[in-house]
Amino acid sequence: MKRIRTAPHEFDANLLFNEDGLTPFFALDRERKAGGGSKTARFKHDGQQWLARLSYQDSNIVNPGSETPQGTPFQIEEIKEMRLKVSRRSDEDGVGQQQFVAHVTPRWHGMQGEKQNGKRVEIPVPDGFQEGINVRIQGANIEFKRYLVLLQLAADGLDVNAHYFDDVHPYSNIQDAERYVRLHRDSSGPVHARDGPLVGLAHVLESDRSGYRKLVQNDTDGHGNKLPGYYHTVTLDAARISEAWPEHDLPKELKHYYAREAFQADPDDPLAHPKLGASYQVSRWDDTLRWGDLEKLNRELEEAVHSVLENAGLDSAPQRGGGAFVEDAYFQADLHEPATPPTTLDLASIQQEQKNVVIEYLSDGLTDVQIESLETLVTDGGAVSPDDIADEHDRHVGSVRRALRGIEQLVERGYGEVGLRSDYIGEMVYQAVADARDAVKNAANTVVDAARQDRVSETWARFQAFCDRYGVDFRRRGEDATLDLGRLDPNDDPDPEYLVRQAYKLWDDAKQDLARFRAATVTYRRPHGAGSNAPAFRYL
Structure with missing residues (x-):
């Protein structure tokens, strides 16, 4: 099925090359010097006219002397870092934003940089890399796979061997x-509406204390003008992304945004209309997106926008x-056949699954400690630990941990903190917890009244308090009795012998x-399924 073709916008990558060692850097430095500090060239690609300009910038790289630690002769007296700007010719690119800059620096094991205070620090180089160059590419409005080809053609136009840039090192990465697509301002409202997909992603998938997610809703531009949907974004880490799109694992930001001058722009100007974009967020996971993952990157970003x-x-x-x-200089609003079947963003199903989980837990009944824990989670806005919950309700922390393990589909735990799995679950639980709290209070009052009537001793109250504190369930049925200690984690909870004694x-x-x-x-x-059923006298 054909779908709208998204357009590339910002791009940032580090391309590493080491097949020819430092030779590419020496060649660029030679051509830069031959041109008196800079050199320009023209070339064509896919019927388009491009310009290349080689220049330089100062460097803090410490000169290795007559040769590098690997023994390569080094005849450059003052190291300059190369800057290669590649852009469409102005008569073909009226907006002037289809371009990139390639920042080229040498790399060798043992190289150092000098800080402003004179201190020298080692510059990291990948293991086994030996010598080569790093090319930091930063550009916009160019198909991602074209950057390498344009870099090669620009080098060739500047009399530098294009084959130096053939073999991209496996450690090359995308930052x-x-x-994006550009939407008509009269049609884009459902995207950023309060019940739209951006808010829905944050609402259904968000948890205050797990991973990273952020919702921004700004309806005022930089000049103070009210512009609904001016800058609305939701950012999700890899874990949350996989909940929304099971086939995806790249962390992303989904955003609906206008240009700064959109409010004053003529309605016929594309800038008067917003973009809907999906961008890769490198800082939101611990993995690395390699140059070889370009196809995966394109697929995930486009599928996110479509869904x-x-x-x-x-x-x-x-x-x-x-x-x-709405078409613009770089988005043509044409259709194409995606390489993979379309994926969907079914927030309604995710909501229903979460609703079913809450209903299941509530129908099965919650313990006092679980009710107290949920009560704290739905009313507290900061980081909460099991110890905080235990202190607030005068419980043993082990009983709180056991209670939380019993409602693990409602909460998330990690690094000593716990939180509800999503705001949506929080809203559903809030009223249920309030109702349960009222019921518990009423039941407690009834028990107290009965205790007074039956003159229950203070010592019996201490036994009941002990059971409450440690989450022990004491049940009597006829002549039989059961002391249920719940789920005991040997790393967190008291020994069963201690509790029974x-x-x-x-x-x-x-x-x-007795x-x-x-x-x-x-x-x-026990956590992994083992357990025990034995007479109490065996623990005494």
Whole structure:
């Protein structure tokens, strides 16, 4: 099925080359000097006219002397870093933003840089790289795969061997990339609406204390003008992205945004209309996006844009005219056949799954400690730890951890902190917790009244308090009794022997039938499925 073709926008990558050692850098330096500090060239690619300009900038790289540590002769007295600007000819690019700059620096093992205070530090070079160059490419409005070809053609035009840039080192990596479409301002409202996909992604997938996600909603431009949807973004790390798009794993920012001068722009000017873009977020994961992953990058970014469009009810494959789309200098609003089947963003299904989970837990019933934990999570806006919850409700931290493990589909734990899995779950749980809290209070009042009527002793109250504190469930059915210790993690929770002995002591203090306690069944479970069912006397 054909769909709208997204356009490339910003791009940033580090390309490493070491097949020819430092020779490419020496060649660029030679041509720069031959031109008196700079040199220009013209070339064609795919029927387009391009300009290349080689210049330089100062460097803090420490000169290695007559040769590098690897033994390569080094005859440059003052190291300059090369800057190669490649741009479309102005008569073909009226906007003047289809261009990139390649910043070329030498690399060798053991190289150093000198700070402003004179201190020298080693510049890291990949293991096994030996010698070569790093080419930092930063550009916009060029198809990502064209950057390497344009770099080679620019080098050739400057009398530098283009084959120096044939073999991209496997450690080459991508730092930033965005693909976008431009929407008519009268059609883009559903994208940034309060019930639209951008808010929905943050709302359904967001958790205050797990991973990274951020929602920005700014409807005022830099001049103070009100412009709905001026800058709305949602940023999701790799874990959250995979929840929305199971086949994706690159962290992304989805954004609906206008140009700075959009408010004053003529309606016929493309800049009067917003962009919808998806960009790769390098800082939101611990992995590396390699140059060899370009196809994956293009696919994920385009699929993200398409699925947001469709979730907002906009046709991503208009058959007549431009539909909701507005062409600009770099976005042609044409259709193409994607290489992979379309993916969907089904936020409604994610919401329903979360709703089902909440309903399941509520229907099964929550323990007092679970209710207290959820109450803290839905009312607290900062980082919360199991210790915080235990302190707030005078519980043993082990019982809190056991309670949290019992509702693991509602909460997320990690690095000593815990939070609800999403704002959507939080909203559903909030009222349920409030209702449960009222029910618990009413039940507690009933128990207190009954205790007073039956003159329940203070020692029996201490036994009940112990059970509450450690999450112990004591049940009596006829002549049988069960002491359920719950799920005990040997790394976090007290030993079962300790719990049984303490309970036995308090039972004895309360003048209860010791034989009945000793005959009671003690049950508990371990994290990996093991557990125990044994008479209490075996623990005494």
